[in-house]
Amino acid sequence: MTIFTCLWYDIDRDKSKKWQSPPSLYRAMADKGGLKMNQKTKAKISYFDKLESNTPPVTVVWHARGNQGAVGASSNITDLVALLIELHSIYDATSAPIFGAAKEGEPIRVYNRIGKDPIEVFYTPTKLDVIIIVDPSIARNILLQGAHKDTVYLINTDKDPEKIARELKLGGRRIVTVNATKIAREELKTKRSHPNTTMLGALIHIFPFFTQELMAKTIEKTYEEKGHAVVSTNQKAMERGYAEVVEFDGRKIDIPWEEIVQPKLLAWYEILPGGAMPAVGNFSLNKTGTWRTERPVWDPEKCIHCLSCIPPSCPDDSIFTKIGQDGLKEFVGFDYDHCKGCGVCANICPVKAIRMISESEAKNE
Amino acid sequence: MVQPGDGNLMAAMATVHANTGVVAGFQITPSTQFFEHICEWKRTGFFKGVVRTMNGEDDAFTASWQASKCGVRTANSSCSQGLLYASQPIMCLSGDRCPVVIFVANRAISVPVNIHADHSDIMPFRDSGGIMFFAKNAQEVYDLGLLSFKIGEDPRVQTWVGNNYDGFEISHTTSINKILNEAGVEKIRDYIGLHYKRPHSMLDMEHPTSSGALVLPNYQMEMKYAVMQAMLNSNEVITEATNFWSENFWPVHSFIEAYELEDAEYAVVVMGSRFGTVKEAVKIARRAGKKVGALRIVCFRPFPVEKVRESLFGKKAVAVLDRMGAYGSPMAPLCESVVGSLINDDRMPRVRGFVDSLGGRILAVEQVLEIIQSLEHPEKWNKAIRPTWVGVRGGDTI
Numbered sequence: 001m002t003i004f005t006c007l008w009y010d011i012d013r014d015k016s017k018k019w020q021s022p023p024s025l026y027r028a029m030a031d032k033g034g035l036k037m038n039q040k041t042k043a044k045i046s047y048f049d050k051l052e053s054n055t056p057p058v059t060v061v062w063h064a065r066g067n068q069g070a071v072g073a074s075s076n077i078t079d080l081v082a083l084l085i086e087l088h089s090i091y092d093a094t095s096a097p098i099f100g101a102a103k104e105g106e107p108i109r110v111y112n113r114i115g116k117d118p119i120e121v122f123y124t125p126t127k128l129d130v131i132i133i134v135d136p137s138i139a140r141n142i143l144l145q146g147a148h149k150d151t152v153y154l155i156n157t158d159k160d161p162e163k164i165a166r167e168l169k170l171g172g173r174r175i176v177t178v179n180a181t182k183i184a185r186e187e188l189k190t191k192r193s194h195p196n197t198t199m200l201g202a203l204i205h206i207f208p209f210f211t212q213e214l215m216a217k218t219i220e221k222t223y224e225e226k227g228h229a230v231v232s233t234n235q236k237a238m239e240r241g242y243a244e245v246v247e248f249d250g251r252k253i254d255i256p257w258e259e260i261v262q263p264k265l266l267a268w269y270e271i272l273p274g275g276a277m278p279a280v281g282n283f284s285l286n287k288t289g290t291w292r293t294e295r296p297v298w299d300p301e302k303c304i305h306c307l308s309c310i311p312p313s314c315p316d317d318s319i320f321t322k323i324g325q326d327g328l329k330e331f332v333g334f335d336y337d338h339c340k341g342c343g344v345c346a347n348i349c350p351v352k353a354i355r356m357i358s359e360s361e362a363k364n365e
Numbered sequence: 366m367v368q369p370g371d372g373n374l375m376a377a378m379a380t381v382h383a384n385t386g387v388v389a390g391f392q393i394t395p396s397t398q399f400f401e402h403i404c405e406w407k408r409t410g411f412f413k414g415v416v417r418t419m420n421g422e423d424d425a426f427t428a429s430w431q432a433s434k435c436g437v438r439t440a441n442s443s444c445s446q447g448l449l450y451a452s453q454p455i456m457c458l459s460g461d462r463c464p465v466v467i468f469v470a471n472r473a474i475s476v477p478v479n480i481h482a483d484h485s486d487i488m489p490f491r492d493s494g495g496i497m498f499f500a501k502n503a504q505e506v507y508d509l510g511l512l513s514f515k516i517g518e519d520p521r522v523q524t525w526v527g528n529n530y531d532g533f534e535i536s537h538t539t540s541i542n543k544i545l546n547e548a549g550v551e552k553i554r555d556y557i558g559l560h561y562k563r564p565h566s567m568l569d570m571e572h573p574t575s576s577g578a579l580v581l582p583n584y585q586m587e588m589k590y591a592v593m594q595a596m597l598n599s600n601e602v603i604t605e606a607t608n609f610w611s612e613n614f615w616p617v618h619s620f621i622e623a624y625e626l627e628d629a630e631y632a633v634v635v636m637g638s639r640f641g642t643v644k645e646a647v648k649i650a651r652r653a654g655k656k657v658g659a660l661r662i663v664c665f666r667p668f669p670v671e672k673v674r675e676s677l678f679g680k681k682a683v684a685v686l687d688r689m690g691a692y693g694s695p696m697a698p699l700c701e702s703v704v705g706s707l708i709n710d711d712r713m714p715r716v717r718g719f720v721d722s723l724g725g726r727i728l729a730v731e732q733v734l735e736i737i738q739s740l741e742h743p744e745k746w747n748k749a750i751r752p753t754w755v756g757v758r759g760g761d762t763i
Binding site: 074097099122266267269 | 538
């Protein structure tokens with residue numbers, strides 16, 4: 001049994017076939033008097049025992065924007081495997097974030113490796129078994145880098161899975177979708193949506209051996225310092241993420257797989273000395289509005305035109321003002337071409353005239 | 366005890382477990398989390414020492430240097446431009462015999478600005494009289510980090526110890542590590558001593574001493590010879606310390622780590638996190654019937670000359686992978702040290718130097734396989750006047 005066949009498990013498994021018992025892992029747990037697992041969990045975690053040694057580790061990538069919590073969610077996977085290791089030391093997992101220069105709102109990637117043997121390599125995986133897309137607005141050639149024909153996709157979207165499959169041209173692939181942004185907003189009740197724990201819940205659908213129980217335990221360990229309320233809301237979001245998953249078999253649609261074309265990079269002799277950039281003052285051409293997952297909306301009736309929200313509060317100078325009839329500056333609106341949706345204005349507004357809504361909600365309106 | 370965490374967390378954990386007295390920090394990516402953890406743990410009471418936020422790396426390392434001179438156990442962390450900014454106090458540490466432990470999440474130096482891993486920031490310090498470890502994973506950052514307090518403070522050594530781990534690749538990669546439990550921490554504190562006992566502490570009120578001597582040519586060479594002698598002695602001290610660790614806790618590599626090297630005809634020498642990549646390539650080459658091995662240098666200073674000789678004499682050819690550019694030099698730093706160890710002996714293998722993975726560029730397993738293959742044809746490269754650069758667009762062919 002290879003890992004790849006397992007990833008199709010939810011579609012192709014033989015329903016009558018039961019997991020073999022007794023799982024040696026559970027026995028080891030019981031011996032050490034460790035975690036108390038229910039029957040379902042102990043059956044599922046026996047998955048790892050069936051893996052042969054020398055199986056290459058499963059590679060997972062998280063595509064998200066800064067501040068969506070992908071780095072935390074990815075290291076939660078490592079924490080979860082550590083939980084298993086405490087009981088039975090045969091697994092290993094790593095989680096490696098890749099940042100660019102900016103942080104919040106910028107597309108980031110986090111890579112997980114999960115395997116039976118000790119993981120000793122640190123290079124970015126070139127072949128990815130699971131691609132988790134927390135923000136599908138990132139360009140396709142970035143999202144699908146390293147995909148192969150058995151790659152499974154977990155996508156955070158409010159769209160129909162077939163529609164998103166057609167948009168990303170994922171013919172013949174297994175796709176799992178969940179509306180994590182909405183669930184997270186409803187459960188966590190934070191100003192900005194943090195879909196990370198919800199995505200972890202949905203991920204159990206792909207890796208059944210993670211189990212809700214283990215995941216709940218991991219979330220508890222991660223957030224226990226922040227108080228009981230944070231733990232329970234995140235656990236609830238995780239449970240809903242698992243329950244509200246939509247499974248889609250990409251073999252049903254007849255869209256051919258489109259090869260990913262990467263932009264050509266310059267050779268060393270084509271770069272100007274010292275990396276000199278021949279253009280100046282063109283940052284307004286860089287439409288950072290695409291980085292946004294949530295946008296601020298303004299309520300003109302509540303606004304008292306105190307201008308608390310203009311720079312330096314707004315880091316991107318994305319608030320339009322004009323001189324009003326009384327000769328004073330007035331708030332007019334947002335520059336959505338450049339606003340990165342950081343939410344500072346919504347936080348600082350003394351009369352709550354600015355609120356954050358998700359981009360898809362904004363499009364529906 | 367199982368502890369999931371990244372390199373910076375393990376470095377901070379080692380600092381706390383060693384009962385460090387002073388951490389005077391200034392943050393720089395990718396070392397930032399080291400100081401963040403220390404500050405956070407100071408708040409929660411897990412870290413018992415003194416924390417000072419400083420004005421810059423020059424201040425931070427000067428504070429560490431002076432604290433150490435007053436007989437306080439100190440640790441610090443920096444990288445890249447920050448480390449270079451602190452070069453003045455760091456270069457003084459070995460002469461003043463101050464055992465500051467420095468955690469360096471290696472990062473490229475400007476220009477161009479790059480936050481990812483390579484060894485160019487620490488290499489300018491390689492001959493300044495400090496001990497330098499290069500860890501292969503976060504676990505080793507913890508093990509060797511904790512031991513470096515013992516090694517640096519030993520009366521036979523008394524010099525700074527640098528713990529290098531590749532930025533982001535180790536410093537930010539969360540992996541599953543082991544840390545000592547309470548009994549273990551007590552044991553290691555017994556071994557390295559609860560506090561640093563400096564022979565001539567400036568704060569020893571009963572035996573007041575001055576420091577910062579002006580020395581004219583008649584004493585200069587003698588004082589520097591003492592530093593050289595300290596580095597020689599550290600060989601013995603490192604062996605003792607790592608033996609203690611292996612006997613009491615779990616195995617730790619002290620100077621070198623060899624993989625499939627005994628019957629190998631060709632070898633690849635490397636430092637840091639890329640060892641895993643090289644190992645993977647060696648596994649593939651072995652399956653194809655090639656006799657290849659890999660050697661990792663754990664302790665770069667003092668360079669384990671005899672151990673390298675033992676492991677590489679009699680091989681046909683050796684590739685040395687450096688993570689720092691050599692500009693106008695026949696060899697990059699690691700290659701220089703390897704060749705310097707092997708020279709003047711008939712059993713010396715042919716050596717080919719490579720420069721790779723600068724600024725976080727990925728060294729692919731396929732590239733290592735190409736490197737291994739090229740070793741079989743020395744006639745193609747034995748006249749080279751500089752190292753070969755790996756994976757440059759429009760650049761060298763392997």
